Amino acid sequence: MQVSVLFSGGKDSSLCAILLEPFFEVELVTCSFSLLPVGEVAAETAEKLGFPHRVIEPDMGILEKAYCTIMEDGFPKNAINFIHRNVIEYLATQEGVSFIADGIRRDDRVPLLGMPEVRSIEDRFGVHYMCPLKGLGRAAVNELVKEYLLIEEDLSENILKADYETELRELIARRHGHGKIREIFPVHVQSHVIERRKKGQKITT
């Protein structure tokens, strides 16, 4: 069975792939709207993790609609969730895709699909949508990350990550300047995976 894991290069989507690896053929999939080289950034990290990787390029209209939503709302939640849902739907239409997974954790609020949205996607496209970290709290995820990954963490404006937020921020910056980003996005810490630890590898850093 093959699973397509939505991949940002961060610790959650990386851990998601690692947890599924013994049971599925894992491919990592990164969404890009071509504003920034997020596909290349993710591909580099995917290689370090040892998984095949591909970039999907859904219609730019999705990012434009998310842009309109976020400018109207003044906060990112609805816009990010809109992109997430549309990217999953796009991926679900791709040939050979039957299991889709992402790194959403128990305590995550964004991106997050509601149960009716999840069931609708599964029914309409005949796919399984899985969130292997959904039943794990932040502390349990961190214990597993410590065991299997070497990561760096920094504020989101300093980390080049291949998530939806990165390109949405870029679009806003191009049109309104960097000040607007700080108005809309709460300051938060992001992670980027540097390398994968083999089981039992001594932690020296």
Add this chain to the structure above:
Amino acid sequence: MQVSVLFSGGKDSSLCAILLEPFFEVELVTCSFSLLPVGEVAAETAEKLGFPHRVIEPDMGILEKAYCTIMEDGFPKNAINFIHRNVIEYLATQEGVSFIADGIRRDDRVPLLGMPEVRSIEDRFGVHYMCPLKGLGRAAVNELVKEYLLIEEDLSENILKADYETELRELIARRHGHGKIREIFPVHVQSHVIERRKKGQKITT
């Protein structure tokens, strides 16, 4: 890292253990109030799965209190959830237990802990509570079960399972006869694991 997986001998708790196996030292734990030989039933299944197993015997007062609740309610949800929470708390106090897991799925309603209950248990006892199937729908779980387990399914009254419901039903039957059970419990299908399939093993049954 060791994880204690609450184990009923059914497909969900078995799959939960299998999914955690590559990442944790798994021990299976079955709760018994000694009304029925549920510990032995579970031990037999645990051996077929290849995991160490132990039986815990929390205070009979938990089952008595659940009995009062179910007789007052006329339906099992609150009583089963009460047992589940108390069993997890009991397990959390046991020496060496730091990760507790169970086989609760995305679509399960009973047993189910609310987020405040989960966070309270994690904070008070310093444990991690994990539900690896929480982000998986029924169909995805079934695909994985098909791959890794050989199971039998039948109505709950015909399957001897080592879950909380089994002993609660027994207590009600002893005090009020079997007719009362049918009044209180909706008819539903339960599963029991017959054996474990090795990866790639041809399915011949």
